[in-house]
Structure formats: C-alpha cells, structure tokens
Amino acid sequence: MSAYYGSGPGDITPDGCAVEFYSLLPPMGEPEIVHAAVPADASILELGCGTGRILRPLAELGHPVLGVDESPAMLARVAELPTVRASIETLRLDRAFDAVLLASTMLNADSARRRAFLQTCRRHVDPHGVVIVQRAEPSWFDTVEPSVREHDGIRRVIKKVHRDGPRVDVVIDYHVGDQTWTHAFSRHPVDERELAADLASARLRLDRWLTDDRTWFAACPETG
Template identity: 30%
Template sequence: MNDYFGERVAARYDESYAELFEPEVVGPMVELLVRLADGGRALELGIGTGRVALPLARRGVPVHGIDLSPAMVTRLRAKPDSAAIGVTIGDFATTRVNGPFSVAYLVFNTIMNLTTQAEQVACFANVATHLEPGGCFIIEVGVPDLRSLPPGQTMVPLHDGPTSWAFDRYDVATQQMSSNYLEIVDGRGEYRSIPFRYVWPAELDLMAQLAGLRLRDRWSGWAGEPFTSESRKHVSLWEKPMIGPSRDD
C-alpha cells in the first residue's frame, strides 16, 4: 500500500475533515469500542492523527496503532495525551505488533486503502493473529455507491465549490476506484488522486471466514442502526471464537 497521506495531506487533514472530529460523530464510536475492549487493549489500523485513538485512550483503553504515514503520526504526537498511545509505522495488512488485543478496528473506509483483494484478505488474517479468543474486529466502510453511476458513466461527483472539485471514478470490472480532488490554491491548480478497492459486505464476510472469524453484528451506524438495502455504509463486527471456557464462565 503506497503512502497517499504525506506531509501535504497530513498538514491539513484535521481541518479538511473537521466534521468527523465532532463529539456527536466520535462519541458513539468510542462508546462501542470501550464496551468491546471490556478492560483489554485496542488495536487501530490506520491510526492517522488520532481522531478515535485519543478519546478512546482517555476512557482508559490502552491503544496501539499502525499507520503507514509518518507525517500523520507526527500530527498525532503533537497532541495532548498522545504519549500514552503506542504507534508502529507500517502497512497494517502485514505489520505485526505485540498483542494480544480485545478489539481491533478500521474506520472511515480505510480498508479500501488496500487496493487488492489479496491485501484485504491479508489484513483480516493479520488481525486474527493479534486478537485474543473472543476478541472482535470492527470495520466502518461505505457500501459501493454504484447506483449513483449514470448509465454508461464511470464518475460520481462528490462536491463542487468555487475553488474546488471532487469526484469518484469507478471501474466495475475490477472493483478499483479512485477519489479525485482538484483545488485552486493561490491561483494555481492542485490535483491529487487516491486509489481504492471497493468491497462488498458479503466479500468482507468471506475474508473474515478465511481468517477464522465469524460475523456477529452489522449495522448502518455506530449507534446500532439497522443495516438495510438502503444503507450507504455499514459497521460490521466479526469475532474470533473462544477456545475453551469464556472469561464469564
């Protein structure tokens, strides 16, 4: 997985996604993760600037993160309370850290930053090795928005502004897509494109099964809203089976 979150993106990341840092967005995520951790440790794949990890650690959950971008992690390290969070620089599909963990999580479509099916399968296998028996892996990711594609077209506009434009481009034959951004800054045009591989819920379930995990829950949001055919995203939870008696026995 290449690093598309270098210094230029990291310097503006929190500002660009400010709405995702709001308490009403982060709060339900942290509440669920605290319950799933159940006194154990949490592993965040793609920890970034600490949007989820910092409030989770402040709730008393020991957090370790993996991230490919030193620039993003530098922003995390500049924030209060970040010293309590361990971070390993690396590709979260293959990087190993000291475990075990009660919960691992991947939020905000980050599973799609792995741009091949093999990498996504490897990610599930990697997580399974880090989880303790009874531990959970939770992913937040959008449902592929193919219904928005006009007939015969490959692009879905995201937003238009006076000085910025964005669109997603899909290749339905390969499940490859990209998010593309054009912005006028100081009279000059800046363009960047981030590649992804979109993935269906049922495909993720099969990846989990290959890793020895089983689906426990699927919602359309972090507050447990029902997942339906109209849901635009899902929060899915897979569990590593217990070996022998559970902690509650």
C-alpha cells in the same frame, strides 16, 4: 490513471493522503460507534491510525490505545499517544488487544490486501475480543459521481469518477481556506458473500452490524 496519488501542501503518504489535510479533519462519529461496541476500558489497536483523528478521542474516552501507521509524518501528529510505525500487512506485535479497529474504509482494498488486513486483525485480537471494521456504503459504488460538498469548513470536489468493472477510481480535491489537496484512490466493493469468505479466511466471523447502513460491523475470532 494511477490508482493512488496525491498532491498539495506538506507531506503526502505513499497512498496519496495529505498529512496536513488529515490533521484538520474532525472525527465524524467514529469514536462513538467504536466506544459503544466494546467494553469500558477495552484496549484498542487502531490499524492505519493516521494523525489520530479517531485514536485520540478513544483515548479520551478511557481506552488504552495503540496506533499503527506506515507514515512517520502522520504519526508525528499523534506523538502524545503510543504508536508503532509499520505496514498493516506485516505487523506482528506479539500481543493481543480487546479490540482491533480497521476504519476509513480500508477494507475496500483489492481482495489480496483486504485479506492481509483481516489476518492482521485476527493476529492481534484477544480470543474473547472483537474486530471493528468500517466499509464503504455498498450503494456508493453505483451512485458516486462528480459533485461538490462542503462541511466543517472543508470543500470536497469530486472531479473524476472512473468505473473499471466493480472497482471505482476517484479523483477528489479538498479545499480548506486557500489550501488545496488532490487525492486519487480506488475502492473495491465487498458484498456480504465476499465479506463472509474474507472473514473466514482470517478465522473471523461476522458478529453484528453496528450501523443501520451496514457500513460498520463487529467480527469475532473463531476459536478451536
């Protein structure tokens, strides 16, 4: 199957994300994790900000923010905050931030894209700043199976799971009221050895884990 596709009401981004669905998603603890990991009033650049699900609460917590996304339909949902339309890999803002955020398990892309994302983080973080990253829980790759889960009025139905070597391809339906969206995507595991190598390739180093399940971590820029 194709690695990424999406269908359902409203705009669908090139990687299969449904804008209408993402505009309904509430924050799920991410703003608090980021806020606790950075100084008060730290400026934050979020890469792949989508509809502002994390960016908006960070601004409400007092952080000067800037969001980046390649989808104009996503950015239209966060028009009250400063944003830039661009791909993450090619982004060059010629300015540095106290913190750069790469959330939504985007780190679990293929190796080349993952390293490009991390290089963009490094280009835009202050030498004394921090990069905050979320990855998929390592055990997910072995345990994810077709299933049904409901939370906050959203019914998630994992319809298909296909393993191709270490990569996992998933097809999931999201149901909200009488609306349904389908999203197919791939995730690549990143073990700690690979993570260290990928960070080093971008002149970053792991600083600390931010959650007990090791899904969130902070990285610092290498200097000199």
